[in-house]
Amino acid sequence: MPLSPSELLDRAAAGVPAAIGRAISMLADRRPGYLELLALMYRRRFDAEIIGVTGSPGAGKSTLVDAMIQRLRAGDRRVGVVAVDPSSPFSGGALLGDRVRMQRHAADEGVFIRSLASRGVLGGLGPAAAQAARLLGLAGFSPVIIETVGVGQAEVEIMGVADLVLMVLVPGNGDEVQCLKAGVMEIGDVFVLNKADRDGADRLAAEIEMNLRLADPGFVPAKRIVRTIATEPKGIDTLLDLVDEMFADFKASGEAERRRRVKMKRQLRAHLRREIVERFYEYDKRHNVIEQAVDGLLKGEGDPVAFSRSIAARFSAWLGGLR
């Protein structure tokens, strides 16, 4: 499809699936023209709701998302899904296995599902996921659900992309202990206790409540915790009603605006980090500082921190000299 970025975006925004698919690839692969595509995308008005779904592997996230799609479609919403799975650090390949649980929606033109591999991004969520979600929003899909693999801590990234985060926990998975780890409780807006028919559901719920109450003594459990059995499905209506209510509250209270700002800041910072690191690698290619430093370190000439600081200082000076 030799379309210009502008033509491609027009078609994607008009809802043509092949154009949406190709545009996402252009962004994810950083193909020629992707910068122009990004520039055009961000000039357009964007008001889709982005819901993040995270939680440990095996929590039933994909099955949950599948059940959510079903219910959302019954309410005439057009749903986009970006499903992220890890790339193998060895082969560079990936088995993207989330779609298999949602495939019954494949022929429904009111649903668009795109699987993305993490491609070596630490924590799993790179810029491609946010960009894909943005594109789906421009194409008229709302909500856009971003599903990631998470073990809780690494998924702080989801807060940089989603407007509202569902943290999926499962009884008997050791998630009771996960609750205690820093970050997990702060990431979720709604805690979905999936596979709620399993032993330990009450204990997990109590654990979640206790942790939430520590942060906010006035919190209302029914507004933050939902029990589901995604396979039946059970609890999905309650979950989606709660999500709708939360979005409405965010709008009314100004929280939506605050989150938009936080998201934008996080995304900008992440991009900047990448830009700076890339410039450093260019510098290193020219001056071979890393190899030299390693030689010195292995000879016992110092410690890694001191070496890094010295390199950083030289890099800064080099950048200054470029102006």
Added chain:
Amino acid sequence: MRKIRVLIAKPGLDGHDRGAKFVARALRDAGAEVIYTGIRQTPAAIAAAAVQEDVDFLGLSCLSGAHNRLFAEVVEELRKQGADDTVVFGGGVIPKKDWEGLRAAGISAIFGPGTPIDDIIAFIEEKSPEDAALKG
């Protein structure tokens, strides 16, 4: 070089997917990003997935004997949905006498039971778009 994306799909009612999963895993290990649709897919659903995932290759697995009709339908659906540049290959229980007909219908290669996985990998390397590769 960008990554190669492959969709592995099972059209029709046959539920034997050991072979399909084996190929999916092997291609992942060779460096491709692989999506598996699961069993019991309609041609329309497979084509829709191929389009949404913007895959370079589509592997169809069928052990029920319905390959002639089903594979041709999938290729037709791909065309209808705007994905003519997807390279389609097939596998499963497909008698040699059907291979020519399938080629004519748009299936670029057939890999029967017992095919060394290296053959499939070589095929993918050969037919990849210029800007894509399994490794690097």
